[in-house]
Amino acid sequence: MRSGYLKESTFWSHGFLLETCMGQQAITTMQHDYDVYEDRCPTRLVLDRVADKWAVLILDRLQDGPVRFNHIRRAIKGISQKVLSQTLKKLERDGLISRAVFATVPVTVEYALTPLGRTLTETVSTLVHWAERNMDAVLAAQRSYDEGRVAVETPGPSTAPLRAEMAPRVGFEPTTK
């Protein structure tokens, strides 16, 4: 699955990038000159993992300590076992969470944040809380969009959208390239 990227290992070899994704930088002695806006940059894969609905919910849930598999499943209502299993495996592979198996009566598997994963929890938590705090605003915007198509602030799209930042419409070069 990731092999499609790994085939291009001449581009991205073990954390050191060669040509693209940082352009004019020197090759040696670099640490994190990745550019997530560049295609085939490994940061895209991380972003794909981290910018995921289930992943952020899982990471948020693990904030208060290790949690068992079925515990997470019951906490995040609606998640399927398959998706939970897959997401946990990916997060573990990326070093964000750890997996510990205990030979208890029925087997116990605990998932916990790694130090690396813990550096993300604040952002993740903010994201989750943002959704809860701004839910009403989003719902209002959706209603406004669906009925009437007239935005809250703009009277009409093409009529005369004299936005503050767009004042000099005449002689305005679209800053192409």
Add this chain to the structure above:
Amino acid sequence: MRSGYLKESTFWSHGFLLETCMGQQAITTMQHDYDVYEDRCPTRLVLDRVADKWAVLILDRLQDGPVRFNHIRRAIKGISQKVLSQTLKKLERDGLISRAVFATVPVTVEYALTPLGRTLTETVSTLVHWAERNMDAVLAAQRSYDEGRVAVETPGPSTAPLRAEMAPRVGFEPTTK
């Protein structure tokens, strides 16, 4: 697509929740007692929108002011027109960005953050920068996972995981499978 949720409109009616998702709270005079851990909670939809690779890249790109369609497309290398168009439309519907059409020589369409969307940019930017900053650590974790299966930091996952929720295990040992 969203009709599956809207069919349950007795549950979620216009921003006010009735039974689930807040349980023992009063129905009237509530503002944001949403629970993203509850299934069929509208916050799940917002999280689905916001916790998306392309959406965070777009929001991050719009931080410095309005950007045209093809400008975004060229900036976020690898994004397809279809996905860009779809994501922009969804973000606009949710009130995170605005769309302004100008009747210029070739038509100009500018996308910009709304005040609501601007409240997310810091978190989004953090997420993107996290990916760039911790890329090497993730790559190292992936290698460690793929070859050997032994975690970098933990020889045995949580040597003494005596957590409150865990039943007292007799002679437990983290069998790393």
Add this chain to the structure above:
DNA sequence: ATCATCTAGTTTCCAAACGAAACCAATGGA
């Protein structure tokens, strides 16, 4: 002895989404 239950997953299968490329419409210039 067999059934039921708990654990933590995997497998199956179908629908939904993704993504690359082609296509569309409007307009102006060579």
Add this chain to the structure above:
DNA sequence: TCCATTGGTTTCGTTTGGAAACTAGATGAT
């Protein structure tokens, strides 16, 4: 007329998502 630009939509094959069923090991109940 042909081409280039704008901002999209459509098509179609591949990939992913998700609900439900199934696996498997150990234990307790009937």
